[in-house]
Amino acid sequence: MDADDLTHVLESVRDFIRTEVVPLEEQIDEQDVIPERIVTQCKEMGLYGFTIPEQYGGLGLSAYEEVQLAMELGWTTPALRSLFGTNNGIAGHVLLEGATEEQKKAWLPRLASGEVTASFGLTEADAGSDPSALATTAKPDGDHWVINGSKRYITNSPVADVIMVFARTNPEAKGNRGISTFLVPKDTPGLSIGPKDKKMGQAGAWTADVHLDDVRVPHDNVVGGDKGVDQGFRIAAKCLAHGRLHIAAVCAGMAARLVHETTEFAKTREQGGAPIARFQLIQGLVADSVTDYYAGRALVLETAKAFDAxxxxxxGPAAAKYFCSEMVGRVADRAVQVHGGAGYMRGVPVERFYRDVRLFRIYEGTSQIQQVIIARDALGPAARG
Known part of the structure; x- marks a missing residue:
């Protein structure tokens, strides 16, 4: 995308978020749903396919372009991004990283338009950060595979049209080997979705358990076809690396909003006949948050350049996700502190953001998993024993 087109996209999204979505944030938090007109507008703006290549109907943004868009999305409730996050991120990238050309042509245009919503079915009750403990199985039966198991906390599963299900296809393989990925449409017999999870934050972004009881899918539904069998972990690792960079950018965007809310409040809230912005201890909190934001934004942009190259x-993506998810938690905490008692009240943006940002230190790999990835990359074989 050329610079002028990117500028137009970013300006359009910025205007949409600040004029259409921000006024609805409290309603979304209370009702746990994104209004349908907002969903329709997102589809019309191409937000369901901004990472999908143009040849498949998407905007085809590079990583460097994508993180700039993600930072704009971070200005508002993360539930908005979650609407189309799986199509552009971990679920859509399953197809981009591992699918056959026929599978890409069949699914990616529909993901890009928003006709289809996809989910990423990896996490289980005992297999989150460690996929080697994956218990879901897929066994060949004639020209089909039979899948059994359950998935947990699957984003968008209550509205998903297709779920990328990771299942163990070779029980003899050790660790992360012997795992394959399957395209499982929502109307496949034996596939069921549990009730929506009740979460601490991120209302409007729906997650639920996914149950697979003797689900039969044809061999054509293996992502990558015959060559994709037992390649599931390799595909998942690539999807998660991209997802970490995206999440880091969203966190940087949320930090920008929190800095804005903090500074505006400090300018207008008075104590002792003067705005609290005059108090040096308040200034210290603000300075720390501004510095954190600048550092996170710079790290994301630099990491995106390296990712594209x-x-x-x-x-890089692990470090960006680790730093930015932890950083935005600190910025949110300071925002509540500057607001004082007001920051603890429902209906105040910083209170909602405080709850919302906590999740980013957990999904796409916890902060501790990012530490392991970063350290092993730096230390090499010496770190592995």
């Missing part, structure tokens, strides 16, 4: 697609 192919020089760092492992440690």
């Amino acid at each position: 192919g020089t760092d697609k492992i440690a």
Whole structure:
């Protein structure tokens, strides 16, 4: 995308978020749903396919362009981004990283338009950060595979049209080997979705358990076809690396909003006949948050350049996600502190953001998993024993 087109996209999204979505944030938090007109507008703006290549109907943004868009999305409730996050991120990238050309042509245009919503079915009750403990199985039966198991906390599963299900296809393989990925449409017999999870934050972004009881899918539904069998972990690792960079950018965007809310409040809230912005201890909190935001934004942009160049697609995204998810938590905490008692009240943006940002230190790999990835990359074989 050329610079002028990117500028137009970013300006359009910025205007949409600040004029259409921000006024609805409290309603979304209370009702746990994104209004349908907002969903329709997102589809019309191409937000369901901004990472999908143009040849498949998407905007085809590079990583560097994508993170700039993600920072704009971070200005508002993360539930908005979650609407189309799986199509552009971990679920859509399953197809981009591992699918056959026929599978890409069949699914990616529909993901890009928003006709289809996809989910990423990896996490289980005992297999989150460690996919080697994956218990869902897929066994060949004639020209089909039979899948059994359950998935947990699957984003968008209550509205998903297709779920990318990771299942163990080779029980003899050790660790992360012997795992394959399957395209499982929502109307497949034996597939069921549990009730929506009740979460601490991110209302409007729906997650639920996914149950697979003797689900039969044809061999054509293996992502990558015959060559995709037992390649599931390789595909998942690539999807998660991209997802970490995206999440880091969203966190940087949320930090920008929190800095804005903090500074505006400090300018207008008075104590002792003067705005609290005059108090040096308040200034210290603000300075720390501004510095955190600047550092996170710079890290995301630099990491995205390396990702596009192919020089760092492992440690960089892990470091960006680790720093930015922790950083936005600190910024949110300071925002509540500057607001005082008001920051603890429902209906105040910083209170909602405080709850919302907590999740980013957990999904797409916890902060502790990012530490392991970063350290092993730096230390090499010496770290592995």
